Amino acid sequence: MTIDLKSPFGALLLALTIIAFCYLLLPILVIVVAPLGNTGYLSFPPQGLTLKWYQAAVGDMRYVGSFLTSLKVATITAIVSTVIGILAAHGLTRYDFRGRKFIEALFLSPLILPTLVLAVGLSIFFSRTGLLTGTARLAASHVIVCTPYVIRVSLPVFQRFDRTLEEAAQNLGATPLQSFLMVLLPVVRPAIIAGAVMAFITSFDEVVLALFLAEPSAPTLPVTIYSAVQLGFDPSVAAVSGLLVLLTMALMVIYHIFGAVRD
Amino acid sequence: MTAVRPVLDAPGTHGAAASSPRLIPYVPVLLFAPCFIIYAILFIWPQLSLLATSFVDGNQWSIAHYQRFLGDSYYWELLGRTLFLGVITTVITLVLGLPVAYLLARMQSRWAGFLLVITTFPLLVSAVVRSFGWMVLFFRDGLISKLVVALGLASPPFQLMYSMSGVVIALAQVLLPLMVLTLYGVFRSIDRDLELAAMSLGAKPSLALWLVTLRLARGGILAGSLLVFSLAISTFATPSLVGGARAHVMSTAIYEQTIELLNWPFAAALSSILLVFVLVLALVYGRVLEGRGQTEARS
Numbered sequence: 001m002t003i004d005l006k007s008p009f010g011a012l013l014l015a016l017t018i019i020a021f022c023y024l025l026l027p028i029l030v031i032v033v034a035p036l037g038n039t040g041y042l043s044f045p046p047q048g049l050t051l052k053w054y055q056a057a058v059g060d061m062r063y064v065g066s067f068l069t070s071l072k073v074a075t076i077t078a079i080v081s082t083v084i085g086i087l088a089a090h091g092l093t094r095y096d097f098r099g100r101k102f103i104e105a106l107f108l109s110p111l112i113l114p115t116l117v118l119a120v121g122l123s124i125f126f127s128r129t130g131l132l133t134g135t136a137r138l139a140a141s142h143v144i145v146c147t148p149y150v151i152r153v154s155l156p157v158f159q160r161f162d163r164t165l166e167e168a169a170q171n172l173g174a175t176p177l178q179s180f181l182m183v184l185l186p187v188v189r190p191a192i193i194a195g196a197v198m199a200f201i202t203s204f205d206e207v208v209l210a211l212f213l214a215e216p217s218a219p220t221l222p223v224t225i226y227s228a229v230q231l232g233f234d235p236s237v238a239a240v241s242g243l244l245v246l247l248t249m250a251l252m253v254i255y256h257i258f259g260a261v262r263d
Numbered sequence: 264m265t266a267v268r269p270v271l272d273a274p275g276t277h278g279a280a281a282s283s284p285r286l287i288p289y290v291p292v293l294l295f296a297p298c299f300i301i302y303a304i305l306f307i308w309p310q311l312s313l314l315a316t317s318f319v320d321g322n323q324w325s326i327a328h329y330q331r332f333l334g335d336s337y338y339w340e341l342l343g344r345t346l347f348l349g350v351i352t353t354v355i356t357l358v359l360g361l362p363v364a365y366l367l368a369r370m371q372s373r374w375a376g377f378l379l380v381i382t383t384f385p386l387l388v389s390a391v392v393r394s395f396g397w398m399v400l401f402f403r404d405g406l407i408s409k410l411v412v413a414l415g416l417a418s419p420p421f422q423l424m425y426s427m428s429g430v431v432i433a434l435a436q437v438l439l440p441l442m443v444l445t446l447y448g449v450f451r452s453i454d455r456d457l458e459l460a461a462m463s464l465g466a467k468p469s470l471a472l473w474l475v476t477l478r479l480a481r482g483g484i485l486a487g488s489l490l491v492f493s494l495a496i497s498t499f500a501t502p503s504l505v506g507g508a509r510a511h512v513m514s515t516a517i518y519e520q521t522i523e524l525l526n527w528p529f530a531a532a533l534s535s536i537l538l539v540f541v542l543v544l545a546l547v548y549g550r551v552l553e554g555r556g557q558t559e560a561r562s
Contacts, residue, residue, distance in 0.1 A: 003369070009469040013362040020359040020443075021378075023436055024385050027396025034399055042399050044406050084297040091294030107298060110306060112545040114497030116514050117313070117534045118306075120521050124316060124531070125309035144306050147298065176290070205389035208499050212522070222391050229395050229504060238399070241392040248387045256380070 028245055035239035042233045057239035066224040070204050073135055073220060077142040077203035082196040084143075085150030089191075090184070092151075093158040104155075111148045118144065119212040126213065134215050141213055142203040149202060150195035157191035197255065201248075317531035328532035338516075342536075345496050345513040348431060352495040353488045355435040356442040360487070364446030365476075369455065379447070386440045394504040397433040398424060401505065425509040433505045434498065438491045445490060449483025450476070486551050493544040497537055513537050 003010045030044045035057075038048025057063055092104050110118065122141050126132065132140055161184065169179040185192070207222035214220055219227070221244070228237040320327040332338045363382070367375055385393060400407045401423040408422045423429035453476055461471035477484070499514040506515065513533060520530035 003468045003472070007468065009467075013366060016359060016362040017366050020363045020439065021381065023359065024382065024439060027393050027400065027433070027436060028385060028388055030396040030399050031392055041404075043404065044399055084301060087294045088298040091291045094294075095291040097291070103295060103299075106302065112493075112541065113310070114493075114514075114537060114541055116497060116499045116517060117538050117541075118310070120517060120530055120534045121309035121313035122305065123521065124527050125305075125312055128312075131304075140301070140305055143301060147301075201387055205387075205391075207389065207391050211518075222389050225389075225395065226391050226500065226504070229391070229398065233399070233402075238395065241389075241395055244392055245388055249384070252380070252384060252387065 031238055032242040032245050035235045035242050037235070040235070042235050042238050053235040053239040054243065056236040057243060060236060060240075062224060063221070063236075063240045066219050066221045069135065069214075069218050070220040070222070073139045073142060073210075074200045074204040076135070076139040077146050078196045078200040080139070081143045081146040081150050081199045082192060085147045085195060085199075086154055086188075086192055088147075089151050089154040089158050090180075093155065093161075094163075107151050108148045110144050111152070115145060115206070115208045119209045122209070123212040134218065138210060138213050138215075138220070139203075141209045142206060145206065145209065146199035146202050149198045153195045153198060154188065154191035157188050161187055313531050314535055316528050317535045319528055328529045329536075331529065332532060332536065341511060341513060341516055344427070344511070345537075346540075348427070348434065348502070348512055349492040349496040351431050352435045352438060353492045355431070356439045356491050357484070357488060359435075360439060360442035360446055361484075364443045365450050365472075367443070368447050368450035382440050382443050382447075385436070390437050390498070390500045391504065393437055394433050394501045397429070397436070397505055401429050401433075424505065425507045427506065427510045430502050430506040430510050430512075434495055434501045437498070437501055438494055441494070442487045442491050445487035446480070446483060449480045449487075453479045482551055486548060489544050489548040489551065493541045493548075497541055 003013060005011065005014050034042045034044045034046055035053040036049055036051070037043055037046030037053075038050045039046075088107055092100065092107075118141070126137060131137075165187070166179045166183050169183045170176065174182065205222060206220075207226055210220045210223045211226065214223055221240070225237060225241055228234060317328055318324055318326065367378055367382070370378075399405055402408065403420065403422045403424075405422070411417050412419055412421055423432065457475050457479070458468075458471045461475045462468060466474065496512075497514055499518060502510065502512045503515045503518065506512070508515075511519075514537070517530055517533045517537065520526045520533060
């Protein structure tokens with residue numbers, strides 16, 4: 001530590017840091033804890049202690065149904081964007097040609113575009129062309145948002161990959177496809193996993209595109225929560241949100257243990 | 264397709280290329296094709312048609328929608344409020360983000376990794392859920408409202424819900440992790456020995472931080488600010504939930520025009536105006552990052 005935390009200046013830095021961490025975690029804590037209250041309305045800190053709202057959330061078909069919709073959309077999105085993103089990242093690092101920089105910028109450009117603007121464009125586009133319906137329509141839109149993440153995560157890994165390994169495999173008789181599948185893919189696997197996880201989470205949590213494009217009869221979970229929150233504070237909505245937080249936390253812990261084992 | 268060639272063409276390793284000479288030029292095209300086709304249909308085409316829609320009135324080309332925006336003080340106010348939201352959110356995330364990122368980057372204990380994970384975690388929780396947490400605290404009976412009233416800062420029917428202050432507090436929390444992560448990377452790349460050198464020459468820690476570290480981190484601070492600013496002016500979920508109809512910004516107005524009023528051309532014009540701001544910021548951001556790369560290369 002360069003700065004002594006006991007000096008007045010260090011203490012100021014430390015105090016701001018503690019405030020920042022409380023600020024970051026407060027609303028998340030509220031969402032997990034508030035539905036434990038025994039009252040018919042949400043309050044923080046909760047009064048009484050019950051699991052009935054959490055039970056109500058798990059038993060409510062609206063939430064279960066939209067959870068499954070989100071799961072389906074996020075799975076399709078993760079698979080499609082990982083496949084096309086990995087192929088593109090491979091092409092971008094493997095070949096040098098005029099316009100390579102341009103293609104890279106083009107593939108990453110949805111990162112800059114506000115999702116809302118993309119959503120307006122897509123909803124006008126889909127309603128005029130009638131292209132795709134239901135889950136496929138939403139998943140296709142999510143692919144545009146998620147693919148740039150996959151590419152950005154995997155580009156550096158592909159760049160670090162030692163191409164002589166692949167050439168060695170080919171000199172030993174492997175076809176380009178074989179060396180791609182058996183040499184390149186295993187080496188860049190962490191990038192593929194990271195990209196797929198990122199695409200899945202991004203798609204699962206995405207609300208703006210889903211608000212504009214999801215079928216009203218089959219909303220995703222964030223849309224269901226969004227609409228329910230706007231109508232009023234039913235503690236079971238908070239319980240669903242709380243479950244989402246706990247699920248995210250569990251996934252993160254698993255990911256870290258898994259990551260630590262693999263290092 | 265002669266322009267397409269492998270990046271590394273080490274001499275003596277033509278075995279692979281020779282095995283399928285006619286196939287090679289088409290491989291990169293096949294690699295890019297899936298991504299490119301999907302982007303062309305679902306990204307480029309819709310965005311171009313969005314732009315075109317904003318210039319159509321009835322059946323002919325027109326700039327009527329832009330004139331409507333520019334001629335109405337309501338929309339000027341809307342734009343001003345949106346940009347103000349961006350500025351104040353950026354300032355809050357900077358004030359809180361700088362110490363956090365600095366301490367995380369300079370910490371030499373096992374806690375550093377854990378705290379970094381805690382910083383990242385809120386990013387993985389949907390913005391809807393995080394905004395919802397703030398709503399529970401902001402409502403009339405919520406903890407913050409009671410606290411403010413108890414402290415005598417406001418009279419009883421007080422709530423932060425449906426107010427710009429509420430939107431600012433919630434949005435700054437939503438975007439703070441991004442600021443911390445950006446600044447963390449920058450501070451990590453600045454050599455700690457430079458601070459120590461300044462201090463051994465007699466500078467107080469605060470002065471060393473001000474003169475040395477923050478100077479070197481200027482590019483990163485600007486980059487983080489541009490990132491947070493451009494997200495703050497274009498995010499939808501938090502302003503819409505916490506601000507509701509009483510604290511309209513560009514994004515909620517665009518939603519209203521598209522979904523509720525079905526006025527697509529005007530929604531398209533509003534979107535294009537928002538997009539121009541974001542694109543300009545992105546260009547500056549790119550310049551800043553480039554500049555940082557050059558200074559790093561020089562040093």
